[in-house]
Amino acid sequence: xxxxxxxxxxxxxxxxxxxxxxxxxxxxxxxxxxxxxxxxxxxxxxxxxxxxxxxxxxxxxxxxxxxxxxxxxxxxxxxxxxxxxxxxxxxxxxxxxxxxxxxxxxxxxxxxxxxxxxxxxxxxxxxxxxxxxxxxxxxxxxxxxxxxxxxxxxxxxxxxxxxxxxxxxxxxxxxxxxxxxxxxxxxxxxxxxxxxxxxxxxxxxxxxxxxxxxxxxxxxxxxxxxxxxxxxxxxxxxxxxxxxxxxxxxx
Amino acid sequence: xxxxxxxxxxxxxxxxxxxxxxxxxxxxxxxxxxxxxxxxxxxxxxxxxxxxxxxxxxxxxxxxxxxxxxxxxxxxxxxxxxxxxxxxxxxxxxxxxxxxxxxxxxxxxxxxxxxxxxxxxxxxxxxxxxxxxxxxxxxxxxxxxxxxxxxxxxxxxxxxxxxxxxxxxxxxxxxxxxxxxxxxxxxxxxxxxxxxxxxxxxxxxxxxxxxxxxxxxxxxxxxxxxxxxx
Numbered sequence: 001x002x003x004x005x006x007x008x009x010x011x012x013x014x015x016x017x018x019x020x021x022x023x024x025x026x027x028x029x030x031x032x033x034x035x036x037x038x039x040x041x042x043x044x045x046x047x048x049x050x051x052x053x054x055x056x057x058x059x060x061x062x063x064x065x066x067x068x069x070x071x072x073x074x075x076x077x078x079x080x081x082x083x084x085x086x087x088x089x090x091x092x093x094x095x096x097x098x099x100x101x102x103x104x105x106x107x108x109x110x111x112x113x114x115x116x117x118x119x120x121x122x123x124x125x126x127x128x129x130x131x132x133x134x135x136x137x138x139x140x141x142x143x144x145x146x147x148x149x150x151x152x153x154x155x156x157x158x159x160x161x162x163x164x165x166x167x168x169x170x171x172x173x174x175x176x177x178x179x180x181x182x183x184x185x186x187x188x189x190x191x192x193x194x195x196x197x198x199x200x201x202x203x204x205x206x207x208x209x210x211x212x213x214x215x216x217x218x219x220x221x222x223x224x225x226x227x228x229x230x231x232x233x234x235x236x237x238x239x240x241x242x243x244x245x246x247x248x249x250x251x
Numbered sequence: 252x253x254x255x256x257x258x259x260x261x262x263x264x265x266x267x268x269x270x271x272x273x274x275x276x277x278x279x280x281x282x283x284x285x286x287x288x289x290x291x292x293x294x295x296x297x298x299x300x301x302x303x304x305x306x307x308x309x310x311x312x313x314x315x316x317x318x319x320x321x322x323x324x325x326x327x328x329x330x331x332x333x334x335x336x337x338x339x340x341x342x343x344x345x346x347x348x349x350x351x352x353x354x355x356x357x358x359x360x361x362x363x364x365x366x367x368x369x370x371x372x373x374x375x376x377x378x379x380x381x382x383x384x385x386x387x388x389x390x391x392x393x394x395x396x397x398x399x400x401x402x403x404x405x406x407x408x409x410x411x412x413x414x415x416x417x418x419x420x421x422x423x424x425x426x427x428x429x430x431x432x433x434x435x436x437x438x439x440x441x442x443x444x445x446x447x448x449x450x451x452x453x454x455x456x457x458x459x460x461x462x463x464x465x466x467x468x469x470x471x472x473x474x475x476x477x478x479x480x481x
Contacts, residue, residue: 207328234330236468246330248262249255 034213088161094153096145131159151182
């Protein structure tokens with residue numbers, strides 16, 4: 001089951017400052033949604049609402065509706081830990097724990113409940129396969145994850161996120177620290193993950209958004225200016241501000 | 252069209268240079284077509300030969316435009332209006348180069364007609380067709396330069412007139428060949444000229460269609476309304 005996210009009139013405040021203004025956005029299931037826009041436009045704030053990472057920021061206030069399969073993410077009874085298992089996240093810089101490759105992937109599984117060793121091994125392998133890393137690490141699972149290359153570390157982080165079998169995967173500039181070859185591997189991986197997960201990626205790289213996403217949302221000053229199928233948004237956007245941004249006539 | 256300049260001034264300059272190059276091609280191909288028709292009307296051999304001599308310059312500009320467009324695609328990976336501009340330029344320069352070839356063909360037929368010592372003109376039907384075709388070329392290029400989609404649409408619509416004038420001129424020339432066997436060679440050369448003029452107008456329509464694509468992001472080729480590509 002892959003989730004569908006719906007935002008309606010979503011406002012986010014950091015103290016007095018309003019970071020999102022009445023965001024209305026549908027995140028379709030089994031697709032890659034790219035969030036683009038200049039720095040400070042609110043795209044990362046929106047991404048971090050989706051698994052309530054913003055809760056960790058002092059003075060944050062959220063208003064409006066944000067649902068995952070119809071369930072309000074900011075409802076009073078929401079179990080945030082359970083939510084973050086459903087909505088995984090991968091960050092800009094690879095963040096492997098100083099543990100073995102195996103333990104990195106098994107980490108989230110062990111947090112939830114006691115998992116028999118055989119099942120654990122199976123799920124670690126499945127996650128590493130899902131992240132297109134298994135063939136490269138199968139003979140050295142006990143090696144420290146910090147020995148992997150940057151690109152491999154990022155795919156390990158994706159494997160770690162996949163291990164707990166989320167429905168949604170959030171990616172915050174996941175390749176900005178990677179070389180072109182590692183970037184291509186991660187992008188190819190995103191294409192294959194789309195079949196099983198809903199993916200939301202924040203990227204400053206417009207070519208990357210054009211390459212990997214099915215839909216693109218352009219954020220500006222905390223608002224969604226335009227959302228469209230990626231092919232449409234990058235060839236014939238409806239809104240002047242979008243055209244100015246994607247053609248580099250901006251700021 | 253966007254009024255704002257690109258943040259990267261060198262990118263702005265690159266696109267401006269591509270546009271200028273295409274403008275040079277529109278100017279040269281239009282001049283070649285007009286001069287070829289003038290040479291035909293006035294039996295000006297020197298002008299007809301000058302048209303033919305201009306063709307290598309048009310070919311050179313086409314190659315340069317394609318190279319510039321390729322470089323921009325490779326280095327800038329343009330989006331939106333910029334992507335449409337590069338795409339449209341690549342397509343338009345092919346039409347302009349072919350218009351130049353047709354103008355040369357027309358000039359060569361005009362030179363052949365000048366061999367005839369009787370010195371008959373092309374006749375009113377061919378003259379009318381030439382006027383309409385050249386008007387279409389002028390209007391299409393003006394719309395392209397002004398990035399005026401409405402004016403470009405008017406050119407697309409006006410092409411029916413050229414087609415009708417071509418049919419009339421062809422029928423007249425066929426009748427001339429039948430009724431006056433001594434005029435057969437002249438009539439044959441003039442039917443070729445009619446075909447060149449009609450095709451020159453068709454290329455002008457292609458330029459107009461690319462103008463609509465560039466400005467409104469709509470594909471209106473082959474009678475499409477533009478919504479089909481949406």
